[in-house]
Amino acid sequence: MERKTLIRSRRKKWRVDRITWFDYFNVILLALLSLTFILPFLTVAGSSLLGYEESVRRGTIRVIFPESPDFACYRILLGRNSAVYRGYFITILRVIVGTTLNLLFTGTMSYGLSKRSLPGKNTLTTIVFFTMLFSGGLIPNYLLYQLLGITNTFWVMILPLLINPWWMFIMRNFFREIPDSIEESALIDGASPFRIFFVIIIPLSAASFATIGMFYAVMHWNAWFDAAVFITNTKLYPVQVLMRNVVLSATSTDLNNEVLSGFYNKPPTNALKSAMIVVSTLPILAIYPFIQKYFVKGMVVGSIKG
Amino acid sequence: MAKTSMLLPKKGRRWSAVRRHMPYYLLILPGLVWFIIFKYVPMYGVSIAFKNVTPFETVEDMMRSPFIGFKHFKTFINSYYFEILMRNTLEISLLRLVFGFPMPLIFALLLNEVRNNRYKKIVQTISYLPHFISWVVVSGLVTMIVTTDGGLINNLLVLMGREEIYFLGDPRYFRSVLIISGIWKELGWNTIIYLAAITGIDTQLYEAAVVDGCGRFRRAIHITLPGIANIVTILLIFSIGGLLDAGFEQIMLLYSEPVYDVADIIDTYVYRKGMIEMNYSFSTAVGLFKSVIAMALIIIANVTAKLFGREGLW
Numbered sequence: 001m002e003r004k005t006l007i008r009s010r011r012k013k014w015r016v017d018r019i020t021w022f023d024y025f026n027v028i029l030l031a032l033l034s035l036t037f038i039l040p041f042l043t044v045a046g047s048s049l050l051g052y053e054e055s056v057r058r059g060t061i062r063v064i065f066p067e068s069p070d071f072a073c074y075r076i077l078l079g080r081n082s083a084v085y086r087g088y089f090i091t092i093l094r095v096i097v098g099t100t101l102n103l104l105f106t107g108t109m110s111y112g113l114s115k116r117s118l119p120g121k122n123t124l125t126t127i128v129f130f131t132m133l134f135s136g137g138l139i140p141n142y143l144l145y146q147l148l149g150i151t152n153t154f155w156v157m158i159l160p161l162l163i164n165p166w167w168m169f170i171m172r173n174f175f176r177e178i179p180d181s182i183e184e185s186a187l188i189d190g191a192s193p194f195r196i197f198f199v200i201i202i203p204l205s206a207a208s209f210a211t212i213g214m215f216y217a218v219m220h221w222n223a224w225f226d227a228a229v230f231i232t233n234t235k236l237y238p239v240q241v242l243m244r245n246v247v248l249s250a251t252s253t254d255l256n257n258e259v260l261s262g263f264y265n266k267p268p269t270n271a272l273k274s275a276m277i278v279v280s281t282l283p284i285l286a287i288y289p290f291i292q293k294y295f296v297k298g299m300v301v302g303s304i305k306g
Numbered sequence: 307m308a309k310t311s312m313l314l315p316k317k318g319r320r321w322s323a324v325r326r327h328m329p330y331y332l333l334i335l336p337g338l339v340w341f342i343i344f345k346y347v348p349m350y351g352v353s354i355a356f357k358n359v360t361p362f363e364t365v366e367d368m369m370r371s372p373f374i375g376f377k378h379f380k381t382f383i384n385s386y387y388f389e390i391l392m393r394n395t396l397e398i399s400l401l402r403l404v405f406g407f408p409m410p411l412i413f414a415l416l417l418n419e420v421r422n423n424r425y426k427k428i429v430q431t432i433s434y435l436p437h438f439i440s441w442v443v444v445s446g447l448v449t450m451i452v453t454t455d456g457g458l459i460n461n462l463l464v465l466m467g468r469e470e471i472y473f474l475g476d477p478r479y480f481r482s483v484l485i486i487s488g489i490w491k492e493l494g495w496n497t498i499i500y501l502a503a504i505t506g507i508d509t510q511l512y513e514a515a516v517v518d519g520c521g522r523f524r525r526a527i528h529i530t531l532p533g534i535a536n537i538v539t540i541l542l543i544f545s546i547g548g549l550l551d552a553g554f555e556q557i558m559l560l561y562s563e564p565v566y567d568v569a570d571i572i573d574t575y576v577y578r579k580g581m582i583e584m585n586y587s588f589s590t591a592v593g594l595f596k597s598v599i600a601m602a603l604i605i606i607a608n609v610t611a612k613l614f615g616r617e618g619l620w
Contacts, residue, residue: 109337136348222440
């Protein structure tokens with residue numbers, strides 16, 4: 001109702017204004033700006049298709065869009081036995097296992113803390129809040145992971161990130177919006193708070209679980225530092241670390257020796273680096289249009305109530 | 307049940323309330339245990355900043371090793387590198403603030419003036435995109451675009467008859483690369499909060515302004531801007547709190563030895579001293595130095611926010 005009147009009056013607001021030079025200027029400016037957000041991806045995609053033959057003929061310099069696209073780099077990166085597949089396996093495993101545990105720990109804790117009548121609620125909140133102000137720092141964390149024996153294992157990418165305090169508080173605020181009467185009637189019917197949480201609350205707040213879950217999922221997908229620093233076993237490297245190593249090192253032969261050695265004329269290194277960027281970015285570009293609105297919603301809710 | 311608990315003495319009432327809430331405590335427990343292990347135990351581990359531990363000791367030995375006081379802090383503050391680090395950290399942060407803070411605001415105002423809602427949505431969606439791309443990928447993109455080996459920017463420079471520039475290795479240009487790529491990544495995303503605030507402005511104000519003969523520009527200046535001034539102040543105040551966070555991951559991924567003089571910040575120094583040179587105690591001391599100042603800054607920001615009559619973080 002309120003939204004409707006808002007939209008209607010907005011239209012009215014526009015109707016009184018004539019289209020001026022500013023509107024043309026604005027549309028063009030925003031188009032150019034949008035282009036700067038896309039252009040880097042396009043140029044990198046273009047240079048990933050530069051083949052050996054063309055790089056010799058024209059020089060790698062001043063070639064952005066190749067005349068004869070060459071998919072050699074993708075044959076290397078996506079060929080059989082490529083390290084990219086294992087990297088993706090680790091990344092996807094990390095996202096699934098990590099996000100599930102994130103939601104379990106964050107969900108239970110924030111539900112418990114959402115009870116306004118809970119004795120000791122303020123103390124518990126302060127304990128969580130203080131970690132947002134002060135942290136032990138890199139080396140004490142690293143020593144803890146060593147003590148727990150999780151360095152150089154898959155779990156060093158999961159356990160240290162179980163709860164993000166900020167998102168936990170956002171979720172607590174989501175739970176506070178659920179009317180108490182729903183839980184009270186279930187309590188009277190004899191359901192335990194556990195049952196209420198898992199059978200009533202979780203389905204009721206599917207939207208907030210989806211939002212916070214997606215925050216966590218993107219965090220896991222994009223994480224690089226923890227894997228790069230706390231893991232030395234290359235078999236456990238997620239895509240981000242592989243990508244970083246390819247972009248850093250000029251040779252990157254360890255990616256797929258089998259296919260790479262089959263080439264008489266290897267593609268230029270910059271093409272290989274670009275192709276690796278494309279391979280590691282394409283999946284997120286593909287799903288991005290469908291998930292971005294949930295993030296915006298979560299961001300707005302979080303910033304207003306957080 | 308409520309009635310009996312009212313009849314009990316105060317202590318008993320509290321105890322019965324605790325008992326009644328037992329299942330909720332059990333739900334909180336796993337998270338609480340996690341916070342204690344993964345957040346509070348490392349805080350205790352900070353004590354190695356006041357010791358001299360070596361990487362060859364076990365963690366138990368480190369905890370037992372004798373205290374030596376503030377030696378590492380003194381060494382750090384008196385070292386010639388201290389000044390460079392502090393200057394880099396603060397300058398990079400301030401540059402980000404000066405150039406990066408107004409951009410999303412301007413962008414949001416421009417978006418707000420778009421008549422066609424679908425066009426606006428498309429521009430927004432495109433502008434949020436870099437936010438979802440990791441710094442690893444963005445640093446890859448940056449490297450490929452500024453490289454002297456066929457990168458877009460240097461191609462343009464050559465076309466214009468200029469010399470090629472080695473942006474990532476040149477102290478004169480490195481910070482510009484940092485600031486611009488940082489703005490590029492978060493520009494769109496940072497408009498969300500402003501656009502949300504703009505939607506909350508009472509439309510009657512606009513209608514009244516139209517009746518009074520206000521043009522679009524004046525409405526933007528006199529209604530939209532004051533309408534979001536609140537949120538702008540809050541964001542500005544809280545950026546004080548993050549002054550010592552000059553962008554660790556981004557710098558880690560882009561910097562190299564030739565640009566340490568302009569790019570090395572406290573966080574990257576902590577990483578190199580600790581993880582590369584394995585100087586655990588010294589690295590922890592530098593990190594603690596930063597954490598304490600950062601905490602003070604956040605508290606100052608919060609107090610300031612309250613002085614301005616705004617709701618603080620706590």
